[in-house]
Amino acid sequence: MKTNNVILHAVVKLVVFIILTLSVYLFLSGHHKPGGGFIGGLVLASAFVLLFIAFDIEAIRKAIPFDFKRVAALGAFISVGTGFGSLLFGENFLTQAFGYFDLPFFGTTELTTVTIFETGVALVVVGVVVTIILSIVEDV
């Protein structure tokens, strides 16, 4: 019997963008409100897992051509690199700085270096979670 899952594909193509938007919101709101790199990375990984469930592994591998182990390694490098970057200015390891800048479109915005560190944390979480789930699946 030939099976089709048209409803699942149509719903998932819409819902994945909602989940990606929520993950970006959680990532950017993590400085003063609940959220942050870890939670944003987990929600991003859940969006990838939803894509892997709805479609198959080879189609998503062709659509998202990342090796997720290298994504995790790149995230760890960025996180540790921000720690060593503070040594260049004569501060302690992992010292973070922030400031208020006048941007042309956003107005007065607070820019910090914690965001770079959180980007590394999010990349590590995405890479590790997707690698764990794909290796569990491919063993069976």
Add this chain to the structure above:
Amino acid sequence: MIQTILYFALTLFGIAIAIALFRIVFGPSLPDRVIALDMIGVNLISSMAIISIIIGTTFFLDVILIIGIIAFISTIAFSKYIERGGIIERKRDD
């Protein structure tokens, strides 16, 4: 008055979660357990909204969104496991 109603509703949601938990443990078939799990997710979302009204904060709304996403993905995974026997396929054949 409104406090009494909120706490009463929270108690009723707790009773509903206990009933769904009974169905998960003693459910005769697998679809019963999946539906009970989804019902626990919906009840958790509702009780979280009532708790955020009682405390008077808006920080729990992110929790509501994330519980909704996790319940959606878990329901899809369980139903695909029941229908196909596997969750993630290597290569689709259609």
